[in-house]
Amino acid sequence: FGHPEKKVTLYFLVTGLLMLLIGVAIGPLQALNYANIDVYQYLPFLKSYYQGLSLHGVLNALVFTTYFISGLLLYLPCRALGVRPNLVVAWAAYWTMTIGVLMAAWAVLGNNATLLYTFYPPLQGSPLFYIGAALLVVGSLIIAVQVIVIWTGWKRQHPGETTPLVAYMSVATWMMWVIASLGLVVEVVVFLIPWSLGWTKGVDPLLARTLFWYTGHAIVYFWVLPAYISWYALLPRQAGGVIASDSMARLSFVLFLLLSTPVGLHHQYSDTGLSIGWKTVQMLLTFLVVVPSMLTAFSVGASLELAAQARGGGGYFGWTRRLPWKDPVFTAQVLAMISFIPGGAGGIVNASLALDTAVHNTAWIPGHFHITVGTATTLTFFAISFWLLPHLTRKPLASVKMALWSAWLWFWGMIIFAVGMHWEGLIGIPRRTYFAGATGLSEMISRAQVPLALTGISGMVLAVAAVLYFTVIFRTLLGRTRVSAQAEVPIPFSQSLAEVEALAGNGGSPKIAGAVRVLERLWVFFALALALVLVMYLPTFISLLLNPHPVPGLRLW
Template sequence: MTTATKETVQSTVSTSLKKQLEMVDRRDGKLALAYIYIAFIAVLLGGIAGLLQVLVRAGTLQLPSFLNYYQVLTVHGVLLGLVLTTFFIMGFQTAAVSRTSGTFTNKQRTIGWIGFWIATIGLVAAAAMILTNEASVLYTFYAPLQAHWVFYLGLALVIVGSWFTGLAQIMRFVQWKKEHKGQSTPLLSFMVVVNNFLWYVATLGVAIEVLFQLIPWSMGLVERVDVLLSRTLFWYFGHALVYFWLLPAYMIWYTIIPKIIGGKVFSDALAKLTFMLFLILSVPVGIHHQYTEPGIDPLWKFIQAVLTFFVVVPSLMTAFSMFATFELRGRELGAKGVFGWFKKLPWNDSRFLLPFIGMVAFIPGGAGGIVNASYQMNELIHNTIWVTGHFHLTVASAVALTFFGTAFWLIPHLNGRTLTKRANSMANCAGILWAIGMTIMSSAMHIAGLLGAPRRSDYSTYGGSEQAAEWLSYQIAQAVGGSILFIAILVITGLVIYVGFFAPKGEEDFPIAEVAPGAAKTPAAIENFKLWGVIMIAVIIFAYTIPIIDIISNSPLGAKGFRLW
């Protein structure tokens, strides 16, 4: 064998080994795919429920006798707000950790599968209660609305299942740290662990509410629950839930989008600091959802309003980092002028286009969030459909489109297929349809909310009132936008089936960007989970201890001895 031939063989072997190391292990991929497929079943069924909602509100559809509006609303909220997000996140994070920290051990993978089956069993139980009209509670855990105890237990199992799978991801990350002492941790795996810690801390509130209040109450073991305490525990969880949805989208924006456009991660340190700030600031802000509720001292409402505005800081850091990445890449490609880089972005690549549309949607969504969190302006839009429009820009656009754009390459990567040019074009069409439909529907929701249209309501119950007549044109616009969104959901569902089962066999990349060569080294303090954990606990204790003591001590129920019921 000649020297040239040996070098060629060695190069081929080296390339093959590198490619193998960049692939998620098929055993880990099966767990990730199991979660992701259920997530997209939820997209289709939740989309059908959403379409029914907007058609009923517009007065163009009457539901059959075996369905009611609030039952459909609960299906939509649970499937898209809880199931799509939790299941996709667990699937994506499993693949992300396997890709960046190495293949799971058999023990770790088994723990992940235990979590999957616990969550799936819980989902089936909760779904059965909704379908039998035993749990039409508008998807929240909000007393005095009461569901069958099986519904609460089912959704609790979904959360417990996610705890197990999240634990497997953390275990693999810890193993990597032990194997690579002194090295900076992989950015994507680090972000996954931060999000899991956020999830564990946030879900403690709803776990306490469900286990000690709602289940005993719904089983008839106690006559009443303290409604204010119940809602406070829910919103301790409820606003952090938004960041549990959002942070995986940020993971994709920070670590994957730069690779797709041919660039680098702007700063490893900035990205990790951003996530640590979200960890400490996401939980102690839930009372800003309770501005109109009596029983909470206005001082603590104001304090949590201030804490809520601090969350703007890591969001702005993310915007700076992303647009710096875009501009630097554009300059490398020869872009001139202030916005010349914009033309250099890969607009025909669905892996980029769909998340980018989500980023753009997050700008007005974030502005609306500032209104929601403002102590005074919230009075105007509280419990109106403005809030629903806000959620559809943030979760249903920024998060959902990023998840969709990721799924179209992640699914074929995990099952050994490829994203074809035609599938890529169809994905772009789905993203554009989503943008059009959501612009129409969400704009109508925001305007109707300013006119006082309530959220979570079937407007037909208002009869021929002047209010209902004033809202009618915006209800019709919502129906038009919702119909376009449903067409997009059909395209997305078809694409998931195609890339999952019918696309050509091959190898699809799992793109992970490298850190820019000139970026500063990440300080060890930023990766110190103990330090940030202590800060997080301290902030939560400060924000919630006195309000909860006040609620319990001033409640006729709590005065009997700090009982939760």
């Protein structure tokens, strides 16, 4: 493998993709359910629609993402810093996660943890599920601490130097995750595990939900920031250009570090018992997250325009024709970014106290997160796998054409899915509903025939996309040809415009150099983020702890 950390990275990525394969296999069945076609009656291994949905949500949103991100954000920063990770620690993280996932999977497959991916109490699943979920998060935190420690050591050995961009962004993401994962860890370890083991008599559902959403919203940034790293710092080189603004990229990551966590209450607008004042404050903070998202959109757009200009492109939109559309690594990422535009717009609706009332718990919500985590993140991870697996294994990508088709079909499948689901949501069709077993929906269903059919069709398109994608991946991994070390796919670390200008002797702006020096103090921003979280959440947690309402639990196992 050349670099020994390649092997552990490959294990993280491939295990994550195997989890996605199982999780995604159930998706089309759910889509058919929305088209009122019930295939569950022919599936003896699933006890209910909800068991399948639990498996789908947990494997896709929690397990696939955590493995993929842990591998990616261990490998990239270490290579960017030129430091080898401690392999014993990296493997310990991998096995901690894997033992956890096996425990949780055992519980879900045995129908002992059909809790959906939010596992809200008072529904109570097997302790194996909660312990497994805790181990998954602990595994990711081991990687987080390792990367932060490696970076701190690098800083000590390179005083006064600016951290390479990819490493900087990775460290900021891991710092954010250290703060953000606390809610889930406390919920599971302090409340749900003892409760499911029968050591405590009850658990307060509102407190548990608040802890869940403390992590549950920030986790969406944990899913999307690794995609941003690829868009900001790798895609420019893949497109044949440079990073338009290195300092803008750093600034947006600092803003994400500060703003990702203290906004979770916007998932609980309809939970009574929480202060409307704090909900409003957190709503306003949520809107602030638009700022780094816009910074990203404009600066990544500028990088692509620079790349197209370098290939002779010009005009307002004409330059887009000069981009390398035949390369699946490039195209999948651009399609992922495009899907994020309606995804972000829908997110603003969800985060608005008044508008959320119209869409809460309707099909709108899965419509929203399939074009964010299900496309912006997942399709970017597809793109990354198209170059990173060949890089790690020295095996060429099995079929460029098939990879390209899988990206386009995934994109269009998810767009059709999102149109259908958002539309259904506006009619009032609920999410998490097994249509064959539901009563009282017929009037609403008759008004939603077109969008429900769209959801069903999108499921079929996505099934084809998934088959093509996994065929490319397995054919690549199982291929026999290996290229020489010299022909290895390089890691596409991009240069910034400022670096190129400095090399050309044009110097750089002292103001920007000063800004980068300030942004370099990630520990200061980490402390500020922690303080902001305390201010935003402490009053709510104190009030919940002082007025507990424990309930015994509805045992499902």
